Amino acid sequence: MKKILLIDDSDTYTWCLQKYLQHRGYPVKTACTLKEARAAIQEEMPLVVCCNLDLPDGSGMDFLNEVRAADKELPFILASCHDKDDYEQEAMRRGATLCMDKMKGLLLQDKLVEYAYRQLSGEPDSTFHKLLFVHAEDTSAGALQAAMLQKGLDLILVSSIGEAKCRIFEDEEIDLILCDLELPDGTAMELFHTLRRVAGMFQMKNPPVRLLPFFILTENNDLATEYEYRHEGVNDYITAPVNIPELIRRVLFFVE
Structure with a gap:
């Protein structure tokens, strides 16, 4: 089964998300940098991507461009502590599926489960x-x-x-x-x-x-x-x- 890819430089943050998603039955791959994220998608395209906006070696917005060049439909969630008004419009223009406040962890967990379910069902517009x-x-x-x-x-x-x-x-x-x-x-x-x-x-x-x-x-x-x-x-x-x-x-x- 394809994995949900979590990209964030906080090991604690990705660990919490990973444990929840694995408990729900979804395999997870984590990355702390864009370099690690690029290696992950070269190995296998993920089920869903959840990426922080700010990473040690670049911007999640740039990684969004790279993913969209390879796959136009893959669910891509940008999660950040920044005010969404500062970046959401540009992110959606570049093809982001969703922008979320990363501190609203429970809601983010739910969205990851939702998009993973839709991908596995083979019906992106299936009722959820x-x-x-x-x-x-x-x-x-x-x-x-x-x-x-x-x-x-x-x-x-x-x-x-x-x-x-x-x-x-x-x-x-x-x-x-x-x-x-x-x-x-x-x-x-x-x-x-x-x-x-x-x-x-x-x-x-x-x-x-x-x-x-x-x-x-x-x-x-x-x-x-x-x-x-x-x-x-x-x-x-x-x-x-x-x-x-x-x-x-x-x-x-x-x-x-």
Whole structure:
């Protein structure tokens, strides 16, 4: 399998990205300089390129020119600490796929997974949806994540209400929320009502958080509880054991 190429002179930064991507099943090649990056693409064209704007022996913008001379379609992300207004227009003119703030590491991870998935699917315009899964334990979360990605559903895993709030209000591309009923710092319904209340107060858009489909996953199969939660606005109530194909079918009904 082709590799995702990460180019940055910070070993710590590329190590964190590499570990995440490898955990998601994608092989990774790293380079600290343009010289190393050139050697990597001469050996094999990568699946996706993520390159810092400033490198010890040159500019990521120059490397973008070299890559575009060899391949017009390869996803190329420029990641930098610089204000995007200072370079984005020129980068897009030269053929960059995306420019991102490298300090927004979680969002960058998601984009790398998205573009890698599109490349491997063989359909660059294939549908890709990002879902947030707020889970109490990760025993089955990894298996669920892998199964759903095969259908173009990228499951982002967080393990607390606090993490979920930060991610939801930072990320405009989340299409749906899956949430275990009981969590270490509260319940799914507490998160549900908080999102609806905060979104309404600040009239949040892109997407409107208060309208994000919200699924609860639980071992409680009491019909009265399900009716109560649905009456309050929860979109679906999934009881254990989770039937993954059925869950995927229900998710697709809301996001497509």
